[in-house]
Amino acid sequence: MRQIAIGILALTLIALPSSGFAASQRDDMHHMSGQSCCGQHHMQHGGQSMHHGSMGHGRGAMRGNHMNKADHPAEARHRNQATDEKAKNHASNTAEQRTIKVVAKNNLRFSKEHITAAPGETITIELVNNSRLPASAMSHNWILLQQSIDAGAFNSAAQSAGGPDYYPTRRADDVIAHTRMISGGQSDTITFTAPDKTGDYPYICTFPGHFRSGMKGTLTVKSKD
Incomplete structure (x- = not known):
């Protein structure tokens, strides 16, 4: 009996470490399994976060691109409006600009002794001398004076x-616009703003004797009705 009891005790002692080792292995395996699950969950969650972050960044970029694209039409409209306004101004200036031909005659008269213009209107004067006389006898110019200037005093x-x-030249401030002195067969053109x-506003020819003989005229500036 005693030998049987000793054998049972020995088997119990042998079985106890084995059971502890198995239990320890089971605990370690459970712990590793838990870590693996947590790791997988963390990776999945992290992947989703990364995916969501990437998506969010992508959406942000898409929104940024959308905003940039939305700005482009506005800039284009602004440029188009500026271009249209410039074209309108150019068309308006072109419509208001006139060219007036003035012939200086041998009878010491301008072909046009009265010209009417609107304030700020652009005017081109083309002075023509058709005379066949020598330059020393029959040259002409066209000088437009300021409103307050005495034409006779300027001619002197x-x-x-x-x-x-x-x-x-010392009285250049008295002049709005003027041509050069031209002889027969010549012409000269000037452009100015009314x-x-x-x-x-008086205009005259300053060749000797011409003003006193009546070679003069008037530019009348008045608003359009």
């Missing part, structure tokens, strides 16, 4: 300045 200053131009102030 021009005579004092002498030829061939008969133009008193004054903003309404009223009458």
